Amino acid sequence: MNKGDYTVLVADDDPDYLFQTVKALEKAGYRVDGVESQAEAEAYIATHKPDIAIFDLMMENDDSGFILCYKLKKRYPDVPVIIATGVARETGFIFSLDTRNEKEWIKADSYLEKGLRPEQLDNEIMKLLNL
């Protein structure tokens, strides 16, 4: 399979960040679906199965990303999830997925700071998709 066979779901309520991420991933070769809210992402998950998902942490709720993670994993346990947020950079509130305890609590596979270079994001996706 090549990258064009994989669908990436991106949820972010900042339309600019969403636009830029979608374009960067399309350029990298993926099929990409972008949604602008937790509600839209939930509706998407109900009818589609993406191959990987990237969720912004804070959308309608401060923990929208975590909620989406939980719901996606419940329905499709095998789909990897990346939480992308600028929260640490802006608030100094830091969390990681380094311990088992944290992995159980935050059901994401990877946690990334926003502002990544497109190729870094591509690398992370390839890693999680075993490409």
Next chain:
Amino acid sequence: MAILKVLVVDDEPGIRSGVARILNNFRVTYPFMDEDYTFEVIEAATGEEGISIIEKTHPDIILLDNKLPGIQGVDVLDYIRNNNLDIVVAMITSYASLDVAVKATHSGATDFIPKPFTPQELKSSMEHITKQLYLKRITHRLNEEGKKVRYQFLSVLSHELKAPLNAIEGYLVMMKEKQLGDKIDDYAVPIERALRRIQGMRTLIMDLLDFTKIKLQRREDRLQPVDLAEIASDSIATVRPYAIQKEVEIKLDKKSDATVLADPGDMAIIFNNLISNAVKYNVEGGKVEIILDSTDDEVIAVFADTGIGIRPEDKDNLFTEFVRIKREEIKDATGSGLGLSIVKKVTDLYKGTISVESEIGKGSIFTVRLPKNKSGFNDAKHEITGKNS
């Protein structure tokens, strides 16, 4: 009613019991205090005993004799100062020598009670001390609250300033890496979006300037009779190009004379914000009506629009800084999140009120009421010279 703990450190038992008896039924009250103060007296015969009581019970006030059997009163003062304790100390001393007074004042004593004293002398000293303590604590609390609010404001502000920069940077990176193609036309959307974010940032900066302006000390000499109909006309003229673009009609209806004593700049802030909001959150072909009216003692300005309306759950936060309501219909609007909080601050400053009624999908009505009389204006104490009011 609040109880203040008073520690009396004196080697004469008669002084200690005298203080306890006098303060037992004494109460301090000032009009500016939230509550009355009464006293609970604790006794210590030596400085050492005094310090151990200070450690255990944290008194609010200490009446301290300087001449003690072991360590001296000034040593107790040093202990209090070195440990940064929030305690007001008054020295009781029989020989009020200048030397001791100077030394004690340097070490943080705030008052002197000469020995022997009459009950009335003690009481008036206690009134003075209580007032000082109250003011000191209030000041401290206000400073802390001020710091907290400033910190929150700055952290949100820095986020609001960084967000557009991140977005614009992202678009420039797209162009640099030619992610969308080789032709400039391929980048029409990014360019449009970047310009919009720059516009949003400019709005924020302009609003911030308004914000700092209203926080500055008011100058009474800027107060003058202001005809709100003129202010409204100016604001309408400013917003009109945008209104024409959105096909929103703006009407001004002056039912009676609407003149207030105000700073014209402040009034412009109110009208500019409310009128531009009424247009911005309106529908195509919608209407904005501004009605000016007055009663004997206040002027009323009503801003009615036929816009998208405000959800009941959003009303509570409407006037809070940086709270921008998220709605599908307005996701492209470039608000700073400061406009309404500024309007609220200005109306508060004039002891006026602002209220809102709204129905979703039908429109919103903002009503501003401002007192006509200048006595309503906060901190305006003097007559305005050279102007008729």
